[in-house]
Amino acid sequence: MNEKIIIIENLVKRYPMGETEFTALKNINLTFDKGEFAGFVGPSGSGKTTILNILGSLDTPTEGKVVVEGEDVSNLSEKASALLRKEHIGFIFQSFNLLPVYTVFENVELSLLLLKKSAAEREKAVTAALEWVGLQDMARKKPPQLSGGESQRVAIARAIVKRPNIVLADEPTANLDAENAHIIMQTMQKLNEELKTTFIFATHDEKVMQYLKRKIHLQDGRVSKDETMETKTLQL
Amino acid sequence: MILVWKLAYKNLIRAGLKTWLNALALSFAFVLIIFYNGMIDGWNMEARQDAVEWDYGYGHLRNAGYDPADPFSIQDGHGILPEPFRKDLTPVLVWQGTIYPQGRMMPVLIKGIEVNQETVKIPSEILKTSTAGYPVLLGRKMAESAGLKKGDPVLLRWRDKNGTFDAVEATVVGIFETNVPFVDGGQLWMSLKTLQEMTGLHDEASFYIANEAYVPEPIDGWTFIDQETLLKPVTDLINAKKYGAAIMYLLLLAIGLLVIFDTQAFAIFRRQKEIGTHIAMGMTKGEVIRMFTAEGAMYSIFAIVLGGLYGTPLFIYLAKNGISFPVSGDTMGIIIAPTIYSVYSAALIVKTFLLLVISATLVSLLATRKIATMNPVEALKGKAL
Numbered sequence: 001m002n003e004k005i006i007i008i009e010n011l012v013k014r015y016p017m018g019e020t021e022f023t024a025l026k027n028i029n030l031t032f033d034k035g036e037f038a039g040f041v042g043p044s045g046s047g048k049t050t051i052l053n054i055l056g057s058l059d060t061p062t063e064g065k066v067v068v069e070g071e072d073v074s075n076l077s078e079k080a081s082a083l084l085r086k087e088h089i090g091f092i093f094q095s096f097n098l099l100p101v102y103t104v105f106e107n108v109e110l111s112l113l114l115l116k117k118s119a120a121e122r123e124k125a126v127t128a129a130l131e132w133v134g135l136q137d138m139a140r141k142k143p144p145q146l147s148g149g150e151s152q153r154v155a156i157a158r159a160i161v162k163r164p165n166i167v168l169a170d171e172p173t174a175n176l177d178a179e180n181a182h183i184i185m186q187t188m189q190k191l192n193e194e195l196k197t198t199f200i201f202a203t204h205d206e207k208v209m210q211y212l213k214r215k216i217h218l219q220d221g222r223v224s225k226d227e228t229m230e231t232k233t234l235q236l
Numbered sequence: 237m238i239l240v241w242k243l244a245y246k247n248l249i250r251a252g253l254k255t256w257l258n259a260l261a262l263s264f265a266f267v268l269i270i271f272y273n274g275m276i277d278g279w280n281m282e283a284r285q286d287a288v289e290w291d292y293g294y295g296h297l298r299n300a301g302y303d304p305a306d307p308f309s310i311q312d313g314h315g316i317l318p319e320p321f322r323k324d325l326t327p328v329l330v331w332q333g334t335i336y337p338q339g340r341m342m343p344v345l346i347k348g349i350e351v352n353q354e355t356v357k358i359p360s361e362i363l364k365t366s367t368a369g370y371p372v373l374l375g376r377k378m379a380e381s382a383g384l385k386k387g388d389p390v391l392l393r394w395r396d397k398n399g400t401f402d403a404v405e406a407t408v409v410g411i412f413e414t415n416v417p418f419v420d421g422g423q424l425w426m427s428l429k430t431l432q433e434m435t436g437l438h439d440e441a442s443f444y445i446a447n448e449a450y451v452p453e454p455i456d457g458w459t460f461i462d463q464e465t466l467l468k469p470v471t472d473l474i475n476a477k478k479y480g481a482a483i484m485y486l487l488l489l490a491i492g493l494l495v496i497f498d499t500q501a502f503a504i505f506r507r508q509k510e511i512g513t514h515i516a517m518g519m520t521k522g523e524v525i526r527m528f529t530a531e532g533a534m535y536s537i538f539a540i541v542l543g544g545l546y547g548t549p550l551f552i553y554l555a556k557n558g559i560s561f562p563v564s565g566d567t568m569g570i571i572i573a574p575t576i577y578s579v580y581s582a583a584l585i586v587k588t589f590l591l592l593v594i595s596a597t598l599v600s601l602l603a604t605r606k607i608a609t610m611n612p613v614e615a616l617k618g619k620a621l
Contacts, residue, residue: 053613056516058515058516058612058613058616059612059613078520078521078522079520082515082518082519082520082523083518085515085516085517085518086517086518086519087518091513091516091517093513093516093616095509097509097510097512097513097516097616099510099513101246101247101250101251102246102250106246110517111517111518113239113242113243114239114517114518114519115518116239158517
């Protein structure tokens with residue numbers, strides 16, 4: 001039996017909007033197994049990013065239950081939710097969110113610093129992560145010296161360097177050209193296969209969708225379709 | 237906690253010129269605070285030392301009727317101190333008189349002092365060796381205002397203890413240089429014995445100056461005023477100057493702190509994505525606030541390092557060569573040496589260090605506490621503020 005890494009039950013998320021409320025997510029029920037390569041797909045405003053933020057414990061549900069790595073994120077203290085993110089979740093953002101004054105190495109190293117890893121452990125893990133994404137020669141460069149594709153690969157290395165169980169990627173290819181988008185997706189696919197890391201995407205990019213093994217279609221905050229795909233395996 | 241400081245340090249160092257410009261602004265306040273307080277402390281130390289060496293000694297044993305602030309007490313404020321109590325004390329008799337330099341009438345305070353004394357710097361030995369009939373000493377200021385020089389005769393007139401007028405021709409046998417206006421202006425020093433004879437107050441004194449070995453004991457009709465009490469007006473006056481001038485460097489400090497506040501407040505706005513990223517990577521808001529606050533505190537530490545670099549040679553120079561004052565203190569009635577040598581105590585440096593670090597930390601905390609209300613999701617998009 002597959003290990004359930006995420007359980008979502010009757011999830012509702014509402015936002016105040018003036019005197020009324022906007023319901024971004026309506027009664028979502030889903031589970032994710034360890035090692036999945038899945039994605040929320042749908043048009044803008046369908047609730048993809050909202051659900052990803054809740055899974056990442058950056059936001060909380062209005063109603064329902066979301067259990068990530070055995071922790072109910074709706075009841076977590078700030079400290080506990082920070083710990084959950086620090087130890088188990090890696091993030092990849094659309095605009096990379098790299099720290100501009102740090103080098104590539106230091107950007108990737110940061111999550112290990114937060115985990116209080118020793119210098120030797122950090123050196124080893126960062127080098128390995130940069131090798132996975134093919135940026136071992138760029139360790140001393142700073143983000144402004146990198147292309148969009150390279151920046152996103154640094155962001156991937158930063159997300160996976162601590163070997164999290166879950167990586168949440170919000171529109172990871174939105175700022176990239178087609179070639180770089182494929183390279184990024186292939187890199188993540190490889191990491192998913194080699195490290196058994198669970199990848200969950202939020203995207204409306206067709207280039208991303210073709211790599212997903214599971215597509216969860218969101219429409220107006222509801223799951224309209226949950227399909228498991230036969231994905232092509234690409235040679236890197 | 238160490239990690240927060242490490243990250244703050246890295247952020248500041250990597251920010252380059254911006255960091256050093258902010259630190260430079262704050263370092264001016266640091267250097268000025270130390271410079272000014274060092275100068276005041278130097279002045280205070282010299283003034284106290286001068287007052288002790290020229291007048292106060294290790295305290296005054298005053299006749300109960302004598303009050304140096306009350307001229308009416310001079311007439312009756314004197315007496316004979318029993319012999320057994322006179323050990324380690326230098327007697328001074330104070331009397332009123334008038335001199336007539338170049339025909340002008342000038343009231344003076346005549347002070348008779350034991351010529352063999354070594355307790356204060358009044359050069360009384362000149363009185364002992366002089367062959368003049370009525371040798372007197374004047375301070376430079378008094379000599380200038382009276383237009384008298386060494387060797388000049390001057391008519392001195394006084395009343396004896398019974399109120400009978402008498403006059404003699406005194407001779408100025410010495411003019412001494414002092415920074416202490418209250419042994420100079422309006423005063424004429426002569427031998428105690430001579431003054432006692434002139435006034436008929438044999439063996440009497442208005443007060444005694446104690447030397448280091450003197451042990452105070454209760455004596456009927458006499459009051460001992462210790463050195464610290466005597467020095468209090470001097471210290472109070474200098475401290476009043478200190479507090480008044482503090483406004484100047486506190487304004488400079490406020491400008492430096494405003495720079496930090498502005499930088500940090502702007503940094504929160506500009507670095508929203510960075511804040512969101514730190515939270516997404518597992519930092520709590522409290523840790524992010526601490527990191528930004530640590531950056532503010534580090535500005536002050538950098539300012540201290542920077543201020544130390546250019547301030548230390550200046551401080552060393554001022555401590556060795558001093559600052560010359562064009563205006564003599566005796567025209568203002570306060571003790572100011574012509575050259576003030578700054579004194580930089582460890583306490584001054586530590587206090588200034590703490591003032592800067594604590595104020596910069598608090599100001600930075602004020603600017604960064606907004607992070608506590610930030611929504612991390614909006615921060616990641618750079619739209620939290």
